Amino acid sequence: MKTRYIYIWLLGLLSVLNTGCEDRLDIPKHGNMGSQEDFYQTDQEAMQALASLYFSWSSNYYNWFMTKNSLADDVWSGGGSRGDNAQMEQLNEYTFDTDHPMIASLYSGMYSIIYKANLIIDLMEPDTDVKKRALAEAKFFRAWAHFELLTLYGTAPIVDHLLTPDEYRQGNSSPQDTWAFIEKDLTEAINLNVLPSKNNVNDKETTIRTTKEVAQAMLGKAYVFQGKYSEAASILDKVIESGKYDLYPGAYDKLLHVEANGSCESMLEVQRRNDPEQAWNWDILTMTYLMMGWRSDKLFVTGEAVQTIASGTYGFMNPRKSLYDAFVEREGTDGYRLNSTLRSYEQLNKIGVVLQPGANMVGHEGYFMWKTRALKEDCIYDASYFQALQYINLRVMRYAEVLLLAAEAHVQGGDKAKALSYINRIRSRAKLPDLTTVTLDDVKKEKRLELCMECVRFQDLTRWNDAEAVMGQQGKEIPAFSSEGVKFLVKNSAYGFKAKHKQLPIPRKELELNPNMKQNENW
Secondary structure: OOHHHHHHHHHHHHHHHHHOOOOOOOOOOOOOOOOHHHHOOOHHHHHHHHHHHHHHHHHOHHHHHHHHHHHOOOEEEEOOOOOOOHHHHHHHHOOOOOOOHHHHHHHHHHHHHHHHHHHHHHHOOOOOHHHHHHHHHHHHHHHHHHHHHHHHHOOOOOOOOOOOHHHOOOOOOOHHHHHHHHHHHHHHHHHOOOOOOOOOOOOOOHHHOOOHHHHHHHHHHHHHHHOOHHHHHHHHHHHHHOOOOOOOOOOHHHOOOHHHOOOOOEEEEEOOOOOHHHOOOOOOOOHHHHHHOOOHHHEEEOHHHHHOEOOOOOOEEEEOHHHHHHHHHHHOOOOHHHHHHEEEHHHHHOOOEEEOOOOOEEOOOOEEEOOOOOEHHHOOOEOOEOOOOOOOOEEEEEHHHHHHHHHHHHHHHOOHHHHHHHHHHHHHHOOOOOOOOOOHHHHHHHHHHHOOOOOOHHHHHHHOOOHHHHHOOOOOEEEEEEOOEEEEEEEOOOOOOOHHHHOOOOOHHHHHHOOOOOOOOOO
């Protein structure tokens, strides 16, 4: 069975839950659905509940992606004009407050994932292999969501079961307790011995759902974030030595596109549907890529570019010159990975992309993201073209991150030889010479370049205690790019990462509804 058909089947089960169409359900009488506890009895019901959990997780991807990348130092928020998306500008420039909608939505979105996981964990008796695997996957996603809450908000409450009405007003949880809970959930998910491993490195069918190695990788990541380098190195080595994953051998600039869906490098990704009849469904129309695509109403796209680049896109998330300079420092202006990741305006001119007369691109320094460019083949909406023959999956974790986490664990733990081996695998794929020695600074620099715009940078900078030094001036001036070059026309009086931003604020509405919650320090 092909991967996409398995996913369509899972979504089909979900649609049964969400729509309640009588031609797809055998319901004797409206309103006689039985209790929640009566539902989780069969393997089919377990799969329906699991599909609902995956759907909740995938539905939160857009806000998860946009919020975390807006907070980091790789991009300007961009858009059609100043204020086009004020919420992302506030994140990018550190002018947000405790009632910021995207921060609040991300917070509640993680708890929606946890709730769906707890339905399975609390209400389902794991008395079949199908149910046992559903239980393991639920524990994985409950841990994944708690990881995001902890590393972003710091003191968000642990929710380890379905809450009764008198338990809704949970107090803050300590980071130590939350880390212990994350470790417990991931360890139990692994030790249930029901999560599958891929059959081989090229097995795409198994990657549709969480594997044992993905759970191990997530546990290793949790150990790294805590500074438990020995434990991290041990379990991340197991993932690497399993031989089930590898770096994608194809074109690097297609790594995040449909061509590499479910590739040997994909550890965890949000699946999208290949269904022409659902062309305007969000399952296929990927808002994330619509937002990141170049601001096409200010560009003439001709020549070879017009055959491949989707138009009608919004121009957010434009790379900073500092990111370009970081690439040049590491691999020169002709670097393979650099030119597969971002391009200068002069480079785009050569393939037929030019500014329209009088166009002014805000939040832009004349560089364009290339690895996340909106391609027609990815089934990105295009004003004149829509190809519903492909679909792009959204990456959450790839094998390169595992290698870099393992390299960091070994650098910090003392096994420099193994760290060097791992980081040189990353560099070899980037067509760079091997390093002969490796330091934590090398790991930091390679990770920024390899995983830029992949939702890891902000949490790395905060845990390394580098965020204030790197982003303290972020948002002081905002560039605009035109035929006259780059000008900084917008100057802000409030801007930049401060010590308080190491923990995002607990959303104000949570505090108003729950007197037992305390706000994070200095908010």
